[in-house]
Amino acid sequence: MKYMLLVCGDDTVDASGMAPVEPWVEELGAERGVRLHGHRLRLPADAVTVRVRDGEVLRTDGPFAETKEYVAGFDILECADLEEAVAAAAKHPVATVGAMEVRPFWDDEDAPGEIRRLDAELTEAARERDIDRAMACYAPDVEVFHPVSGLEQSGVDALRKAAELWFAKLAGPVHREVLDLRLRVDESVAFGHALVRTRATLVDGGTLDTTARVTTGYRAAGDRWRIVHQHTSVPFSGDLPGTGGDRS
Structure with a gap:
């Protein structure tokens, strides 16, 4: 308490x-x-x-x-x-x-539960390929390292464009599975560390099946939590010198 x-x-x-x-x-x-x-x-x-x-x-x-x-x-x-x-x-x-x-403090707040529900919203948005629903989980000034482009996206508009490019490479629903989510929550700021598995069919007929390490920063804005920082590290298909096998 x-x-x-x-x-x-x-x-x-x-x-x-x-x-x-x-x-x-x-x-x-x-x-x-x-x-x-x-x-x-x-x-x-x-x-x-x-x-x-x-x-x-x-x-x-x-x-x-x-x-x-x-x-x-x-x-x-x-x-x-x-x-x-x-x-x-x-x-x-x-x-x-x-x-x-x-x-x-008053004990009627459940910040960890709210953040886990936010993460579940991302899972549902991916499954439905609903970009608007996904972007609603992020703060307008979010900073995201996007593993597909390999570039940092500043602001939700830039993140939306990156997400649209990513969905364009995929066919059908995107299956997002959170294997492990650990949270550290303060009054208005929280950090999450998770392993996230993503599976989907590519438009060229191939398959996507990767597990990434995701570090997420959350901020309480008004009566809700939003994502303000997100960094994703995904494994390379092959080892490169000095990378340790990760793209991060």
Whole structure:
């Protein structure tokens, strides 16, 4: 489960003897994978509070509440339960001079499930040879390395042209089978690593049957996920010096 850790400083406390934060970030992030990301915030004097009353935008310089304690930064934690999150917060150096507020995220979101449904949509679009349906899975500014042309396609319009050329070489439905999909999901960004088998009949009567390694970057845009980066590596029919047998 994910937790928001609000790092609360206290401007009345001398923090000169506080331990550095970097070791905590290293342990919880790089070593244990509990801290997903976080950042410091500028001081309350740089804050702007915005309210709307009767259609009028009211802007006030400074924090929304005058208090000696203020939010100095935040961290996103992924923990098994609240007790693990509290233990992580207790290790934060600011806990010795300020306070740490641990607040769980709402648990009604299923980002991995949404991304897997997006991948299933690509499979169905390939089977139906529906380019519009496939392109709807991609963000307008997507960057894709297309294995057929061997070129990087920037933007969904360029990707559409590459997909049209690819479908022109194929006859009938395209069978796309995801053999393995591993996801790492953050709040608005996710990465997927998969083995994808593609089978189809070529217009010249031949057959296509290849398994590729696909690395995909996803971004949450509004209320849906879309693909913003995709890199596909397919095997060569023969080995070339320095390629390791892959075209990537």
